Amino acid sequence: MSACTPYELRNMDGKSFGNQPLSICDETFTPLEVHYDLEAAKSLFTRKSIEAGPANIWRYRALLPIPEGFEPDLPVGFTPLVRAKNLGKRIGANNLYVKNDAVCFPTLSFKDRVVSVALANAQAFGFTTVGCSSTGNLANSVAAQAARLGIKACILVPADLEPAKILNTLVYGAQLVRIDGNYDHVNRLCSLIADQYNWGFVNVNLRPYYAEGSKTVGYEIAEQLGWRLPDNVVVPMAGGSLIRKIRKAFKELVYLGLVEDKPVRFFGAQATGCSPISHAVKNNLDHIEPQRPNTIARSLAIGNPADGPQAAKMIRESGGWAEDVSDVEIVSGMQELAETEGIFTETAGGVTTAVTARLYAHGRIHPDDLTVSCITGNGLKTTDALAGKYEAQRAVRPRLSDFEEYLREMNYAAEAKPELVLAGGK
Amino acid sequence: MSACTPYELRNMDGKSFGNQPLSICDETFTPLEVHYDLEAAKSLFTRKSIEAGPANIWRYRALLPIPEGFEPDLPVGFTPLVRAKNLGKRIGANNLYVKNDAVCFPTLSFKDRVVSVALANAQAFGFTTVGCSSTGNLANSVAAQAARLGIKACILVPADLEPAKILNTLVYGAQLVRIDGNYDHVNRLCSLIADQYNWGFVNVNLRPYYAEGSKTVGYEIAEQLGWRLPDNVVVPMAGGSLIRKIRKAFKELVYLGLVEDKPVRFFGAQATGCSPISHAVKNNLDHIEPQRPNTIARSLAIGNPADGPQAAKMIRESGGWAEDVSDVEIVSGMQELAETEGIFTETAGGVTTAVTARLYAHGRIHPDDLTVSCITGNGLKTTDALAGKYEAQRAVRPRLSDFEEYLREMNYAAEAKPELVLAGGK
Numbered sequence: 001m002s003a004c005t006p007y008e009l010r011n012m013d014g015k016s017f018g019n020q021p022l023s024i025c026d027e028t029f030t031p032l033e034v035h036y037d038l039e040a041a042k043s044l045f046t047r048k049s050i051e052a053g054p055a056n057i058w059r060y061r062a063l064l065p066i067p068e069g070f071e072p073d074l075p076v077g078f079t080p081l082v083r084a085k086n087l088g089k090r091i092g093a094n095n096l097y098v099k100n101d102a103v104c105f106p107t108l109s110f111k112d113r114v115v116s117v118a119l120a121n122a123q124a125f126g127f128t129t130v131g132c133s134s135t136g137n138l139a140n141s142v143a144a145q146a147a148r149l150g151i152k153a154c155i156l157v158p159a160d161l162e163p164a165k166i167l168n169t170l171v172y173g174a175q176l177v178r179i180d181g182n183y184d185h186v187n188r189l190c191s192l193i194a195d196q197y198n199w200g201f202v203n204v205n206l207r208p209y210y211a212e213g214s215k216t217v218g219y220e221i222a223e224q225l226g227w228r229l230p231d232n233v234v235v236p237m238a239g240g241s242l243i244r245k246i247r248k249a250f251k252e253l254v255y256l257g258l259v260e261d262k263p264v265r266f267f268g269a270q271a272t273g274c275s276p277i278s279h280a281v282k283n284n285l286d287h288i289e290p291q292r293p294n295t296i297a298r299s300l301a302i303g304n305p306a307d308g309p310q311a312a313k314m315i316r317e318s319g320g321w322a323e324d325v326s327d328v329e330i331v332s333g334m335q336e337l338a339e340t341e342g343i344f345t346e347t348a349g350g351v352t353t354a355v356t357a358r359l360y361a362h363g364r365i366h367p368d369d370l371t372v373s374c375i376t377g378n379g380l381k382t383t384d385a386l387a388g389k390y391e392a393q394r395a396v397r398p399r400l401s402d403f404e405e406y407l408r409e410m411n412y413a414a415e416a417k418p419e420l421v422l423a424g425g426k
Numbered sequence: 427m428s429a430c431t432p433y434e435l436r437n438m439d440g441k442s443f444g445n446q447p448l449s450i451c452d453e454t455f456t457p458l459e460v461h462y463d464l465e466a467a468k469s470l471f472t473r474k475s476i477e478a479g480p481a482n483i484w485r486y487r488a489l490l491p492i493p494e495g496f497e498p499d500l501p502v503g504f505t506p507l508v509r510a511k512n513l514g515k516r517i518g519a520n521n522l523y524v525k526n527d528a529v530c531f532p533t534l535s536f537k538d539r540v541v542s543v544a545l546a547n548a549q550a551f552g553f554t555t556v557g558c559s560s561t562g563n564l565a566n567s568v569a570a571q572a573a574r575l576g577i578k579a580c581i582l583v584p585a586d587l588e589p590a591k592i593l594n595t596l597v598y599g600a601q602l603v604r605i606d607g608n609y610d611h612v613n614r615l616c617s618l619i620a621d622q623y624n625w626g627f628v629n630v631n632l633r634p635y636y637a638e639g640s641k642t643v644g645y646e647i648a649e650q651l652g653w654r655l656p657d658n659v660v661v662p663m664a665g666g667s668l669i670r671k672i673r674k675a676f677k678e679l680v681y682l683g684l685v686e687d688k689p690v691r692f693f694g695a696q697a698t699g700c701s702p703i704s705h706a707v708k709n710n711l712d713h714i715e716p717q718r719p720n721t722i723a724r725s726l727a728i729g730n731p732a733d734g735p736q737a738a739k740m741i742r743e744s745g746g747w748a749e750d751v752s753d754v755e756i757v758s759g760m761q762e763l764a765e766t767e768g769i770f771t772e773t774a775g776g777v778t779t780a781v782t783a784r785l786y787a788h789g790r791i792h793p794d795d796l797t798v799s800c801i802t803g804n805g806l807k808t809t810d811a812l813a814g815k816y817e818a819q820r821a822v823r824p825r826l827s828d829f830e831e832y833l834r835e836m837n838y839a840a841e842a843k844p845e846l847v848l849a850g851g852k
Contacts, residue, residue: 082500104529344597
């Protein structure tokens with residue numbers, strides 16, 4: 001297993017804060033970011049060293065903030081990047097790929113990546129309880145991975161979360177606290193708790209380390225494309241961190257010479273019912289106007305996104321764009337991706353798919369561009385979004401004549417066996 | 427991509443049937459099996475050629491019945507094999523692994539393996555409609571993969587299937603037919619339909635090819651253990667095919683010199699509410715006494731399993747055993763695996779986990795044996811099995827004082843920050 005590049009937390013002015021569970025610079029009140037010694041990385045983070053690694057995110061460990069002596073326990077990530085020819089045909093995209101974190105190990109969302117990096121650090125800092133504020137997927141992943149590591153988990157979520165996401169947190173034995181409010185209320189409360197208790201909150205005091213895990217989506221995309229960058233990436237936005245970290249990954253790959261430099265446009269996807277970042281992009285704002293979320297895409301329902309301003313800025317600078325779609329379009333997006341590519345995604349993936357379609361329809365993406373659409377979670381987590389979309393059909397008696405009558409009822413054209421037709425013609 | 431080994435269908439007496447959509451010898455009425463030219467495989471199926479392949483089942487294509495010219499489309503399989511220390515501690519197992527097909531791409535069960543092999547053959551035989559009889563996971567996988575390939579799918583299931591498995595079939599646009607009966611009724615009807623229509627039924631007329639896909643579970647286990655065989659494998663049994671094919675995979679690996687020969691004991695897991703194979707093993711029967719299924723483990727609810735007699739025979743011959751557990755134990759097994767290893771499995775995985783625990787408790791497996799427990803599907807597919815297990819807790823107002831009151835209510839011990847304690851002591 002290759003060594004890690006030296007890293008430390010720094011504020012915007014480059015001041016070092018060493019390594020500690022801290023996310024905000026106490027002087028400038030700006031977020032801290034993990035800074036690597038990229039010169040040292042040149043010999044550690046190479047195509048060869050990566051390709052010799054395991055088929056999971058730890059193949060990129062040389063550029064992850066992993067404490068010394070950490071032994072990766074779980075094969076997280078390295079999810080499929082699949083060519084989406086059928087979806088492409090429907091929406092006018094000739095060179096479209098889907099990055100499919102709906103099958104990420106262990107809990108079927110991209111949050112598994114960030115959580116595994118955060119918990120590695122939580123353990124190094126000696127925390128025996130970890131926590132998070134979550135719109136669902138993070139809750140699932142923290143609960144599962146903490147169980148595996150034998151750490152206590154206390155997880156705070158908005159009270160109206162989808163039943164499958166609630167169950168998929170409780171089943172691991174985590175302490176779940178339902179908060180009477182939206183994510184932004186939950187998140188503010190978690191900051192207060194993190195000040196009070198000796199807990200490692202993956203997306204509060206451990207946030208700089210946590211967020212770095214998202215870079216692996218970018219590394220994987222580039223490697224799975226045969227060590228090259230795409231023309232465009234379409235990314236769902238909740239807090240705005242993922243899209244920024246994918247760019248960070250691409251930049252590191254370019255700097256270290258693993259891919260050729262080229263312009264990559266970043267496109268952000270939100271639900272209209274919670275679209276503070278896409279609003280900022282569309283209106284060229286340098287700040288975020290907080291919103292009160294009202295959408296079925298609950299995993300994206302962050303009305304005051306922490307990384308919103310930076311995400312909006314980088315999208316515009318890249319020459320990209322942001323779009324938001326209605327709840328009806330979100331459901332259609334989920335169905336379209338399932339029907340064309342056999343990938344069942346949650347509401348957030350419906351957002352990404354519907355936004356991708358609109359970007360092509362509006363000419364914001366050229367049909368021949370190499371575009372990657374990021375699917376971040378599994379459809380079985382938000383089945384309630386499809387309630388009423390599929391009528392329960394009547395049960396059929398187990399006899400051939402009943403079955404055939406049913407096919408006629410359904411207008412289902414069934415081709416008879418050629419041999420039987422010939423035999424009948426004798 | 428390496429070439430495939432020549433293969434053909436043969437009956438029990440070794441008579442060739444070439445390659446065609448046929449599962450039963452019309453003379454002896456026994457199942458046909460795919461037979462490979464293992465001498466030719468010696469140069470094609472090597473550790474080196476496999477390790478040079480992609481991180482999915484197609485790395486084993488040289489010993490899969492894949493038609494000439496077939497280009498793998500989907501990165502199915504190569505799921506994690508994880509060391510289960512925590513679960514092991516609870517059940518007295520010192521060297522336990524879990525093979526986790528709950529995160530198999532694309533539809534979160536081991537059926538993705540068999541379906542991808544079956545559909546490769548369906549396309550080669552020119553079928554434009556495929557079908558299956560299913561207890562749920564197969565339905566999900568056929569629907570998803572057929573959508574991706576642009577083939578029509580008509581899928582028959584027992585009418586009482588879990589809602590998530592119904593939705594996870596319909597969402598891909600498949601024609602789903604709910605049959606008023608249990609799986610055995612559905613399966614008999616499918617045989618009649620397969621005689622009548624020009625359809626490729628993955629588990630009827632394409633069954634010999636389909637079933638070979640299960641071998642990849644065995645290949646992966648051996649490779650992921652560092653090219654060696656385990657002492658024991660615990661496998662859930664529905665039709666009885668998976669356990670047989672894992673053994674076939676191990677035998678091929680031994681024959682071709684990829685692993686050292688050693689005795690492997692096979693253990694079968696069933697729900698007591700549908701336990702025809704474990705009944706046969708326990709009572710040393712050479713036939714199966716069909717049962718009428720009544721269990722929450724619906725994906726295993728096959729009362730008259732096609733490969734039952736052979737499965738029972740090979741289990742006994744291997745020195746293994748079969749066990750069956752109650753619905754209450756199944757739910758406990760699901761919870762135990764989630765709480766210890768962070769893996770959320772469906773009811774079938776609860777069966778496997780509970781049976782594994784019992785095998786250790788009864789001394790059928792030695793604590794130090796290297797044992798692999800096969801988890802074949804995801805917990806989000808059978809959430810109804812856990813209904814009522816987790817009470818909805820009251821929502822808490824988003825204030826620190828309310829949160830702290832709630833923790834006291836829950837008797838949740840929370841460690842204060844050391845710094846704060848010191849500050850207070852000044």
